[in-house]
Amino acid sequence: xxxxxxxxxxxxxxxxxxxxxxxxxxxxxxxxxxxxxxxxxxxxxxxxxxxxxxxxxxxxxxxxxxxxxxxxxxxxxxxxxxxxxxxxxxxxxxxxxxxxxxxxxxxxxxxxxxxxxxxxxxxxxxxxxxxxxxxxxxxxxxxxxxxxxxxxxxxxxxxxxxxxxxxxxxxxxxxxxxxxxxxxxxxxxxxxxxxxxxxxxxxxxxxxxxxxxxxxxxxxxxxxxxxxxxxxxxxxxx
Ligand SMILES: Nc1ncnc2c1ncn2[C@@H]1O[C@H](COP(=O)(O)OP(=O)(O)OP(=O)(O)O)[C@@H](O)[C@H]1O
Numbered sequence: 335x336x337x338x339x340x341x342x343x344x345x346x347x348x349x350x351x352x353x354x355x356x357x358x359x360x361x362x363x364x365x366x367x368x369x370x371x372x373x374x375x376x377x378x379x380x381x382x383x384x385x386x387x388x389x390x391x392x393x394x395x396x397x398x399x400x401x402x403x404x405x406x407x408x409x410x411x412x413x414x415x416x417x418x419x420x421x422x423x424x425x426x427x428x429x430x431x432x433x434x435x436x437x438x439x440x441x442x443x444x445x446x447x448x449x450x451x452x453x454x455x456x457x458x459x460x461x462x463x464x465x466x467x468x469x470x471x472x473x474x475x476x477x478x479x480x481x482x483x484x485x486x487x488x489x490x491x492x493x494x495x496x497x498x499x500x501x502x503x504x505x506x507x508x509x510x511x512x513x514x515x516x517x518x519x520x521x522x523x524x525x526x527x528x529x530x531x532x533x534x535x536x537x538x539x540x541x542x543x544x545x546x547x548x549x550x551x552x553x554x555x556x557x558x559x560x561x562x563x564x565x566x567x568x569x570x571x572x
Contacts, residue, residue: 337400339364339488339519340385346393347380354380356543357394362536364399364487367510367520369534369551371527371567376540378523379417382492386414398488413486417493417523419477423466427456427476430465434480450479453509455502470497478506482513489513491522495529507533527563541571 340362347355354377362368372378383389385396387404401408421430432442451458456475465473474497481489494510495503503526510520510533524530530537531551538548547554547570551563560566 336364338362338397339366339399340368340521341397342381342385342394343396344394345381345384345391345396347377347384347389348392353543355384358540358543358545360538360545360548362519362521364519365514365517366535367514367533368522369530369537370521370523370540371525371530371537372523372540373571377543378540379492381540382414382490382523385490386412411487413481413484413489415477415481415489415491415494417496419474421465421473421476424464426462426464427468428461430476431461431480431483435483438484440484446483447479450483451475453505454479455505471499471502474498475502482509486518488519488521491520493523493525495524495526503529527567531563539567539570546570 338361340360342358342360345355345358346353358381370378370381384391385403386409396403398408399411403409425433428447431447435442447461448458451461454475456472456479460468460472460476465476468476478494481491494506498506507529514520534551536549537551537554539546539554547557549557554566554570555561555563558566558569560569
């Protein structure tokens with residue numbers, strides 16, 4: 335049997351008295367695009383923070399390609415785009431990308447950067463401007479570009495479509511499909527269920543601290559007798 339890219343086993347997370355994750359089980363196979371959905375405050379970002387060891391677990395275990403998530407080496411194959419992405423405002427776009435690539439021991443390849451910016455519809459002139467002059471969508475595109483240029487095996491993307499215009503969303507989806515076709519694995523959260531339906535091989539619905547559904551988007555629609563994933567989601571959390 336191949337080792338899953340990610341395995342969450344009975345993950346429990348509490349903030350004080352509030353129990354946010356109450357025994358989450360999930361598995362993601364290498365090469366899949368997996369979408370995690372849930373209402374605001376369901377605990378999606380908390381699960382990602384646990385995975386990245388930004389916060390401790392109150393129970394359960396997480397493995398990344400078969401290794402315990404707390405082992406720093408286990409996280410080397412991960413690329414991460416946070417939900418509220420805020421690069422230092424005084425850096426130029428190029429400085430920011432260079433900084434992130436340097437941290438990962440990669441060199442700044444101007445051609446690869448230009449190609450990635452074009453793929454995400456971020457104007458090349460943005461590289462010379464400081465981040466304080468960026469719009470919200472431009473900032474998101476910069477974060478996505480820096481993340482996707484890191485050439486990782488597994489990308490953890492917390493609401494990657496956030497703030498993107500329709501053209502950029504379509505371009506990003508094409509980019510993510512390309513990454514997957516090249517053997518990459520994707521774990522993303524999204525409130526845009528049509529995007530999840532279109533993009534993801536598998537998905538899970540997190541509600542009241544537990545996984546209420548896990549399977550393919552088609553299975554989700556079928557399980558709840560719904561025409562759209564949105565209707566299925568509403569039926570699932572009712
Ligand atoms: N550091 C923290 N301290 C206390 N409570 C927290 C903390 N971080 C998150 N929470 C709480 O945990 C719950 C889950 O939050 P989380 O950000 O994981 O949800 P989410 O599913 O990502 O939400 P959204 O879709 O709005 O981004 C919320 O009730 C939130 O208030």
